[in-house]
Amino acid sequence: MSKDPFDAEAHLDHMARVMGLAIDPAWRAGVVANLEVAARMAALVLDGPLETGDEPAFVFEADR
Amino acid sequence: MRLDPLDGTAAEIAEAVSARAVSAADVARRALERIGAMDETVNAFTDVTADRAMAEAEAVDRRIAAGEALPLAGVPFAVKNLFDLRGVVTRAGSRINRENGPAAADATLVERLVAAGAVCLGALNMGEYAYDFTGENAHDGACRNPHDTSRMAGGSSSGSGAALAAGMVALTLGSDTNGSIRVPAAFCGTFGLKPTFGRLSRAGSFPFTHSLDHLGPMARSVRDLALALDVLQGADPRDAAQVHRQPVGGLRALTIPTDRLRIAVADGWFRDQGAPAAHAAVDRAADALGTTRRVTIPEAERARAAAFLITNAESAALHLGRLRSRAEDFDPDTRDRFLAGATLPAAWVVAAHRMRARCREALKAVFAGVDVVLAPSTPFPALAIGQKTMRLDGVEVPARPNIGVFTQPISFAGLPVVAVPVRVEGEAMPLGVQVIAAPFREDVALAVAARLEAAGVAAAPIAAMV
Numbered sequence: 001m002s003k004d005p006f007d008a009e010a011h012l013d014h015m016a017r018v019m020g021l022a023i024d025p026a027w028r029a030g031v032v033a034n035l036e037v038a039a040r041m042a043a044l045v046l047d048g049p050l051e052t053g054d055e056p057a058f059v060f061e062a063d064r
Numbered sequence: 065m066r067l068d069p070l071d072g073t074a075a076e077i078a079e080a081v082s083a084r085a086v087s088a089a090d091v092a093r094r095a096l097e098r099i100g101a102m103d104e105t106v107n108a109f110t111d112v113t114a115d116r117a118m119a120e121a122e123a124v125d126r127r128i129a130a131g132e133a134l135p136l137a138g139v140p141f142a143v144k145n146l147f148d149l150r151g152v153v154t155r156a157g158s159r160i161n162r163e164n165g166p167a168a169a170d171a172t173l174v175e176r177l178v179a180a181g182a183v184c185l186g187a188l189n190m191g192e193y194a195y196d197f198t199g200e201n202a203h204d205g206a207c208r209n210p211h212d213t214s215r216m217a218g219g220s221s222s223g224s225g226a227a228l229a230a231g232m233v234a235l236t237l238g239s240d241t242n243g244s245i246r247v248p249a250a251f252c253g254t255f256g257l258k259p260t261f262g263r264l265s266r267a268g269s270f271p272f273t274h275s276l277d278h279l280g281p282m283a284r285s286v287r288d289l290a291l292a293l294d295v296l297q298g299a300d301p302r303d304a305a306q307v308h309r310q311p312v313g314g315l316r317a318l319t320i321p322t323d324r325l326r327i328a329v330a331d332g333w334f335r336d337q338g339a340p341a342a343h344a345a346v347d348r349a350a351d352a353l354g355t356t357r358r359v360t361i362p363e364a365e366r367a368r369a370a371a372f373l374i375t376n377a378e379s380a381a382l383h384l385g386r387l388r389s390r391a392e393d394f395d396p397d398t399r400d401r402f403l404a405g406a407t408l409p410a411a412w413v414v415a416a417h418r419m420r421a422r423c424r425e426a427l428k429a430v431f432a433g434v435d436v437v438l439a440p441s442t443p444f445p446a447l448a449i450g451q452k453t454m455r456l457d458g459v460e461v462p463a464r465p466n467i468g469v470f471t472q473p474i475s476f477a478g479l480p481v482v483a484v485p486v487r488v489e490g491e492a493m494p495l496g497v498q499v500i501a502a503p504f505r506e507d508v509a510l511a512v513a514a515r516l517e518a519a520g521v522a523a524a525p526i527a528a529m530v
Binding site: 011012015016018019020021022023024027030031032033034035037038040041042044045046048049050054055056057058059 | 262274275304305363365366368369370372373376384387388391392396399400401403404405406407408409411412414415416417418419420421422424465
């Protein structure tokens with residue numbers, strides 16, 4: 001993750017098609033900027049102290 | 065009580081109405097008049113429920129006359145417009161939701177306030193779909209800060225802070241996913257309570273990020289928050305995320321001795337950035353509490369990053385259909401981030417949820433050593449409406465993404481916080497201090513906040529608008 005620079009433009013082009021999103025050219029720079037921030041945030045989390053035993057903190061109770 | 069009963073706190077109004085010194089109907093009329101006179105400037109309200117307010121107020125007067133005891137008798141309140149109000153469209157700050165029909169019933173927390181004698185004046189402005197820290201809104205217009213109407217009210221519960229600061233109501237409800245109660249409380253100089261995650265029912269509110277959404281009260285005194293907390297608690301099978309816990313004593317918290325509590329100021333992430341005034345507010349609170357202790361909240365930066373990812377992905381997934389079919393109808397300030405969020409890799413988001421469990425464990429260790437942590441609510445006071453950047457430590461930085469840097473790690477961990485308004489010398493606007501307690505210890509946070517209020521350090525006077 002941290003080794004390869006995240007290509008927000010290419011990611012957006014691909015994922016917008018996958019997700020059925022039409023990105024108006026006027027919005028594109030803003031979306032790309034947000035993706036770049038998200039990628040920085042993800043790098044922080046993924047390069048952090050997580051270990052195999054760390055469970056996600058989802059909320060689910062089987063008897064509710 | 066001051067000359068105009070509407071200037072009182074919720075507790076003072078309830079006491080006066082209960083003693084029949086003033087009628088609930090008179091208070092409601094005054095509130096409607098004040099909203100009519102001031103809201104063109106402040107823009108806190110999106111829906112004023114005048115008929116409902118008068119009917120509820122008259123019902124309260126009848127119940128009081130019949131000898132009923134009502135803890136919030138005649139207290140005028142309003143709610144962020146993501147709470148369902150019977151007969152009102154729950155717009156959640158959006159244009160799109162206005163095409164929905166009106167809500168058939170009140171949200172659970174609204175029902176509870178009304179049952180306790182409070183009187184609903186309407187629904188309040190907010191950032192679109194709660195994805196906002198500024199209080200600006202492309203559809204309803206910016207909510208203005210009553211202390212300086214050229215400045216932001218803070219968001220996303222913008223109207224909930226501004227309506228209180230302007231004295232239009234005595235109690236509001238807001239929601240807080242990453243700071244949306246604590247930010248407007250700081251900018252508008254009010255008190256706010258973000259309870260522990262899962263403490264209060266979210267039934268009948270429009271969601272933002274299910275994993276992180278909290279609802280809570282805002283007010284102009286700690287006692288009012290405590291009163292509201294006592295009324296708002298209770299199990300609700302309509303909320304799948306609510307936890308099974310005994311209610312905590314709100315008013316009872318105000319009698320808890322605080323002199324033996326271990327109180328510390330958060331350092332590191334919470335100290336190494338931000339304007340001097342933000343830290344001066346924390347120092348003023350720490351001085352009043354007689355503490356010089358410091359504590360480090362581990363992994364705060366990663367906690368904030370993880371909160372960002374969960375918020376971005378979950379909220380975009382919630383709105384995916386609308387993003388596909390009508391993205392042009394979103395507020396430009398939220399649209400870009402929703403569209404980006406709809407494309408995030410799953411591994412990023414799952415890692416963020418795993419980080420949350422790790423943060424919970426780290427904070428257990430912190431709260432084994434202290435009872436309360438103090439931190440700034442925001443890194444600076446209210447910005448100018450429309451302001452995009454600001455100078456911090458001599459560097460020009462984007463303003464908006466930084467508004468929530470101190471609130472996000474705390475709500476990520478689900479900790480209860482009483483946000484208290486503090487003034488500092490040389491700064492024209494109020495600042496906020498987070499009084500943070502261990503999970504489900506809202507009582508401890510309220511007790512410390514009450515001490516700060518009693519010491520004159522925390523105060524939420526109505527803004528002197530001219």
